[in-house]
Amino acid sequence: MRWKPYQRDSDVAYTFGVFPTIELLQQQPGQVREVLLHPDGQRNSGLEHLRALGVAAGVPVTVDAKLVERLSPKENTYAVGVYAKYAMTLATDAPHVVLVNPSDMGNLGTILRTLLAFGVFNLALIRPAADVFDPRCARASMGALFGARVAYYDDFEAYRTAYGGHHLYPLMTNGAAQLPAVRFQPLFTLVFGSESAGLPDAFRMRGTSVTIPQSAAVDSLNLSAAVAVALYASQTAQSVE
C-alpha cells in the first residue's frame, strides 16, 4: 500500500468522508498529497466538487476501492483525503482555549467545532492529550480542524511562558467567580481540565478562576458543554478596555 492505516506517529493523516475532505482541500490545499475516491460513490454529488478542488490544488485524484476500504475503518466512506501533518503556532493577539489532558478524540473534534462557531481559532493542548490529527477528531470536528490553530505543550508553564500577556480564566467547580458575573478581558485564555479530573486546585490562584453555576442533580457538566457555555459567555460579557 502506498498509504498505511493511521497511527499517531505517522507523517500523514486522513480525512474520511466527502465533507471533511472538501474542508481540508479548501483550508489546507498545500498539505494534501492525494484524494482517494471509492467507485461506489459515483452518484454522490459532492464527489465532483471534490474532484474539481483536487485538480485545482494540483493533487492527484485516484479511484481505489481497496485502499479506501483499508484506510477507513467505517463502511460507506466514498472519499479519503491524504495530507501531510503540519505544525501550527497560536496567534499572540487572539483569544485562546487551553485543554489540560483531554483524552477523548471525539470530544476534541466537537470542541474544535464549538471554538470556531464562537470565533476562537487558537487551541493549546497540554500533554498527555488526544491526537488532533486522528481521523476520528477530524471527523467529529466536521472539518473545523483545518480552520484552527492547535499547538501542544509539555506542561501548562510552557504554554504560559509563550503567551504571558493573556488573562487566564481557569474553569473549575470551585472557582472564585461565578460565570455570569465575569467580564472577560478581550485577550483571554479559557483553561479546562480533563473530562474525568477537572483542573488541579493550584489553578484557583491563576488569573480569575470561574465556576459555571449548576444544580446538584449531576456531578458536573461534560467538557464540551462547559466549553460551549464559557465561550458563549466570553463573547457576550467582555470588559470595556
Added chain:
Amino acid sequence: MRWKPYQRDSDVAYTFGVFPTIELLQQQPGQVREVLLHPDGQRNSGLEHLRALGVAAGVPVTVDAKLVERLSPKENTYAVGVYAKYAMTLATDAPHVVLVNPSDMGNLGTILRTLLAFGVFNLALIRPAADVFDPRCARASMGALFGARVAYYDDFEAYRTAYGGHHLYPLMTNGAAQLPAVRFQPLFTLVFGSESAGLPDAFRMRGTSVTIPQSAAVDSLNLSAAVAVALYASQTAQSVE
C-alpha cells in the same frame, strides 16, 4: 436467557456499568427487576455499594458472567441493572426542553445530563425520535435519565395542546431575537430541531424565536452545545414577573 439483548419494543431496559446502575437504584428503585454482576468485577469498590443498594430495594443481585456478557455489547462491564421501562409525564409548573426529531442516542444522553446540570428536569421528544431507554442513552447520560421526566409526542401540536401555558423559545439560525438580548419567562419551553435539519421555518412564528450568535467559520453549533448555551442563558437572563 431470562433477559434478552435490548430492543426498542422490549418491556425491560438495562444500565451497563456500576455508576449508571447505582443511579438507577437510587432514583428509580421500584422499577428495578434484577442486578447482574460479573465475577471479574469483584475488586471494583462500587460493586459492594451496588449490592447493598440492591438488597435495600428488595432486588435480586445475581452473579452471572455469561448473561452480563450477552446483554452488554461492551467488554469489561461489571454490572447490569435490569429495569421495567416506565411512562413519565412532564411537570406543568416547570421549564421544559423540546427536541424535535433527535436521532442520536448518545447526543440524547449528553443532553439529558446538561438539562439536569442546569436544573431543567422535563424533556419532550417529538417523534420520530431516538429511544431514551436505549442503554447507549442511559450510559451517555451518566444516569441523568433516572432523574428526568421524558415524554414522547407524535407531533409538536400534541405537546403544545398539553402545555399551552409555557412561553415558547424556538432556537433557529434565523431567529427573530439574538440570545444575549432575550429575557426568558420563568415558565419557558426551549425548542430545538434535529442535528441535521434544525427547525422548520414555521417555528419563527411561535413565541420568541432565538439565534445563538456565531461566526461564519462553521455551519452551526452542534445540538448538544446549542442546548447547553441556551439553557445557561435561560438560567441567567430571566425576566422579572
